[in-house]
Amino acid sequence: MTQDALAPLALPAVDDRDGWRALLETRSTGGLEAARALADGLRALEPGDPDALQRWNDLFVELSNAFAVCSLLAQVHPHAPLREAAEASEQELHRFRTALLLDASVFERLAAVPTEGLDDGARRVLADALRDFRRSGVDRDETTRARLTELSERASDLAQTFSRNIRDGAAVTRVPAAALTGLPADYVAAHPADAEGRVAITTDYPDTHPFLAFSTDREARHAVARTFFTLAPDNDAVLRELFDVRHERATTLGFPGWPDLDAEVKMIGTGEAIGEFVDRIAADALAASDRDVAVLLERARRDHPELEQVDVADSRHYGELVRREQYDVDAQAVREYFDFTRVRQGLLEVTGRLFGLTYTAVPDAPTWHEEVSVHDVSLDGQLLGRIYLDLHPRPGKYNHAAQFDLVSGVAGRQLPEGVLVCNVGRGRMEHSEVVTLFHEFGHLMHHVLAGRHPWVRFSGVATEWDFVEAPSQMLEEWAWDADVLATFATDDAGTPIPAALVERMRAAEEFGKGYYARTQMFYAAVSYQFHRDRPADLGARLHELSQEYAAFAALPGTHFHTGFGHLGGYTSAYYTYMWSLVIAKDLFSAFDADDLLAPDVATRYRDTVLAAGGSKDAADLVADFLGRPYDARAFRAWLEG
Template sequence: MRNSYQLARLFRSPTKITNRIYSRTYQRMSTHKNLLRFDYDAEQIKKQTDALIEKSRKVQDGVAALKEEERTFENVVMELSYEESEFATLESNLTFPGYVSTSKDVRDAASAAEVSISQFGIESGMRLDVYTAVKSIKDKFYNDLQQDQKRLLDRMVLDYERNGLGLDEEKRNKVMELKKELSKLCVDFSKNISEDKTTLLFTEQELDGCSNDFIQSLEKDVDTGKRKVTLKYPEILPVMRNCKVEETRKALDHAKASQCQEVNVSLFEKALKIRDEISKELGYKTHADYILDVRMAKNADTVFKFLNDLRDKLTPGGKQELQVLEKLKGGTIHSWDYNYYTRLLKETEYQVDEDAIKNYFPFENVFNGLLSIIQETFNLKFQEVTNPETWHADVRLFNVFDNDSGDFSGQFYLDLFPREGKYTHFAAFPLQCHYIKKDGSRQYPVSAMVCNFTKPTATAPSLLKHDEVVTLWHEFGHLAHGFTTKSKYGRFSGTSVERDFVEMPSQFMENYCWEKQALERLSSHYETNQPLPNDLIDKMIAAKNVGVALFNLRQLFFALFDMTCHTNPPPINSGELYEKLRLEVSLIPNHKGTNGAAGFGHVMGGYDAGYYGYLYSQVFSADMFSEFKEKGIFNKDVGSKYRKTVLETGGMKDGLEILKEFLGREPESGAFLQSIGLTK
């Protein structure tokens, strides 16, 4: 998951709870210790993984062994549901250390556990005997079930049938072999990109405009003395944004556009053929329809309608932005120019200095501001746990309570700073799902936010760039989706929703980072304690939308390319299609003779027929936030409705149903267009 604090100067402590509520919630919390363990060594992880898999297999064996006349909803469907819910939490004890442990042996063991559990998941999903038992419950008792029971049963049956278990043996085996072949193509495609060694050499003069620190960080070629630049983003992006030498940017952009072209084009086009074949065997019109059947969008027609409607609304703004950039350059804007001239426009027209801005965002102040806003708006209370049991001394643990009742809701961990061997990006990890156990008690949800913010020093606190403030809010959106959930079944807990819905609560949170009222509460200069000046806030908000129509048209291009590839019958000439759509949709031409599909990792890395989801969630999260804009961004009534309707529900309802219930209408794109400055 694209699944992160001060009532600023008024209310610095997120743990400031009245004695009455603190006492009551503390006593309740004492009976709800989570099931997480962070003390396993490598040998214990291996042993516990084997035991967990064996226990799960025995439950499945028991269900499969039931005679038809013995089967009930409770001893088949609920038995499997209880088992998968417990499995999900115990799995976290074994795999999560692979991302955060300080021990390489433990990380390696956890990674191996993840592979074993993944393989067991494939095995479980192909068990015809268990599917037969589950399907018999649907055939016999479906009309007698409650709505939430029907949803659970429907999803179980659908999961099996999407693996081919509803087919006869010959077709089932064919689908299995095709999936194995497809898996290898995807692995090889991704491996080719990750292992690509393409390197370009430039003199320091050819890198003019890049910072001296960046240039000095680049490896020097022994023979020529030139600097090496690879196609990895930490190296290529600073050059594309800052280098004044157009030929340098052009050469790098061409190399990126043709990356792995010789090996990956054939893999991609073969994968398109296999995906089409699998989807037809499973009864779907296209691969896109197969993928979208379990997404919020439901079918390819809905996605194309959404994308083309958005394209019509973005294109006029994109053309205007292109004219501004062309005027700044004094010539045609090419693909290697966009990042450079967009950055130049921001600096010259808006004078936004990120280094100066970050002095107003010391981490603790931002974090306390975030918590206070969430407490106020969504009627929650946070309490930091003293001396918690965690995987590292720097990790913090918070309890979450309902503000009115004092009822315990869940927990979250914060792992904020880099260290050797730790996951290097930002992410929220669901560690313990919420569900109603056999005895009627609740298992409470627990999540972790893993970050890599700059560590505080002896002379300065951890200071966040504004985009890091946005990232913090984004990931906290995933946490909130987790720690507020009240789903009855573990498989629908928190962020266990459709993939094109899962980013909406997190992207919804990002909106606060561009609101003056929120920025005033989040900011406090680490030396003067003054909030961001109004004129600087105005500049930041204005600069936010520089080049935004062109940026989103580029996203639309990728989404339309993805959808077109996965709805048209093969064979497909991906190079011709890529070049045609790139110019028509993004308005900026591609390099002739290149095929960017060869480096488009998303379409072979789990986002096939799914790239539209980035825009889908962005547009509809803006629509949800418009309810707050209308009635007040800290409005408790709207916040309580959002918490109950969107967050607490988890996957117990379809995402579109949740969205319409919160909005009271069909979702639309108007609020998104307004948020990026294309409409008033």
């Protein structure tokens, strides 16, 4: 069957709750039943039967389909009972996968597969499968396997609770209407005052971030920041247990701790190397960070002479003032060039031109919410897959930015379908939101372009976890290029954003890269050290790490960690964002900075890195593209420049 002959997954109408429940049941319960039957078939094979590997692939196609629908609906569907049902189904799937990877009979059938005659892809799939079995503890005694099952299921439950508490913990700060002084007119219009003369500022990004940047009311800024940094207080206890459970699982498997188990299958290799990387980047960024923070403090003292340091409630505001006054970049003026509708269309046109893709709007395609837009993606006239853009905040929705799978592409079997989930404004956008869209769209491109492998193991963003951000971070560069922005960033009169303004914006952004890197290393240190040390008082340890790594002071009484969603999925590996950035800077060095839309390099990158998915180690993919192993020269030049 050709790719063009495949059809996208049929979704129910937006208001058809019974239809959505039926879809969830079909993909989760139906997929689980199919996976169980395939596992039974694997056990029934004679040892050495080469068909075992294909059945393993079939089994994981079913699991992938089930997990994708459950995970997505749990985070985006407007109907809370359906989200809860999806979460419950997801737990059932986790329990099955845990038991499967501890099943000695299935392991034995795969271990007995003869490797003679297997191609490189099949050998890689087999090696990865056997490694996953051993990392799950399949070769341990029955008592140990039983305990590992309990730990895995409990960790899954806790991670889901942690994510749910953040998603459902959205809060509101009510501040005087006068605190909107300094905010753009469209923001003010969207926040009418109540009978008491107060306005509601939610913890959604399009509400909180502009307020912290533009409000001239320092007291109100601090109130909004305190709310933002105290989300989901119940997560403190959830995290402490989660760290303990992960640690016990790792030590039961013979690792010193969770970071070592987690790092074994990543480019970085060991938990100790994570700590060394975090400290090295933090040290490299210290001089630039101190220099730039001093500029912010000097500016802040003009308004508040008593200030001794810049805190997280003031950093965004004074960063904005410095950029406006010293770099002649007024973020409110910049917003006039970033109307959401034009940005969304421009994103499609730029990436289409860059990667040779055609996007066809499917306005009548059913979705889970009326604001979701749908596009089919084609390459050279061949249908590759389908993308869904769910870009605005709403109650009960995942409140960060991420790409979710709906369907993993498998050659000749099913088209890749991906979902971009963001929380950007519906009208004028911050340029930082534009950058976020480009970043997350990079994941979406990776998912769709790498959806043509026969092995589901290689489909989409299936590389080592500390590489997956690199393609997305590199795509951010296109959101900073004047020629690229001029194709869609126009004011209401149709005038493109001036190149001189983009140059000043870039200079202003470069101003803060030192404290950006320090902030990222603070997050990475929290992620790593919380898992390594499992402190009894997470809040106290957070404060210590803030003082050691962060560029800006935390607000007393806040608990950033309880709303730090990456502790659920990324676990001890938040370092991966900066690790990937090192690689992204090197990848970008191969492009012509004077013509970012030149097709030759982009096509080679598309086919060598993105379309390859997980079929090779990430270091090999990068070397294939660059013609050499990656290095940190471009990153250091950026950081020191």
